[in-house]
């Protein structure tokens with residue numbers, strides 16, 4: 001992305017609901033494909049197609065509609081720079097926890113604080129919803145580990161050969177958590 005465009009873009013993350021989703025769908029698809037092309041291990045292989053990406057976002061939309069998933073974006077609909085999701089456990093005995101998924105920043109917009117801003121948005125909302133335990137997994141050894149550690153997440157280990165990166169090679173994951181508050185009684 002051109003630096004001038006980046007400077008003028010909306011960097012403040014916004015949470016979007018199902019009614020705004022279609023405005024952002026194309027940008028979300030492009031962001032996902034950009035991440036995979038740049039080697040991010042986020043659940044897809046290098047041959048990720050538009051159809052597969054759209055099918056994935058159909059599932060995301062279903063989660064937004066049924067309230068089990070929250071979605072944040074940063075940037076304009078025509079040029080999304082970053083995104084993250086929070087999956088709210090729906091089990092009656094798991095209402096204290098939520099999983100952070102698909103934190104992704106456009107390769108040309110990285111190291112400008114966007115992921116940190118997205119994570120702050122997630123954590124503020126989680127606090128409001130009294131989801132006191134946040135957790136996630138990411139590829140072991142990836143730059144994302146620096147980010148999560150810098151935000152106070154604790155690594156509890158990982159599983160070997162957990163998932164393939166876009167290159168088809170299996171790698172270990174690293175599992176992180178952060179306690180925001182004690183469970184609501």
Ligand SMILES: CC(C)(COP(=O)(O)OP(=O)(O)OC[C@H]1O[C@@H](n2cnc3c(N)ncnc32)[C@H](O)[C@@H]1OP(=O)(O)O)[C@@H](O)C(=O)NCCC(=O)NCCS
Nearest residue numbers: 040103104105110111112113114115116138143144146147
């Ligand atoms: C991980 C990722 C989301 C970081 O996004 P970003 O917008 O570049 O991160 P930020 O600019 O907010 O970085 C915040 C801090 O995280 C750490 N950090 C982020 N990227 C880093 C890197 N490549 N190397 C070292 N530290 C890094 C630094 O502490 C940084 O603070 P600093 O820039 O003041 O030193 C981005 O690299 C990405 O989209 N990667 C591919 C997808 C992915 O792996 N997502 C996580 C899956 S769960």
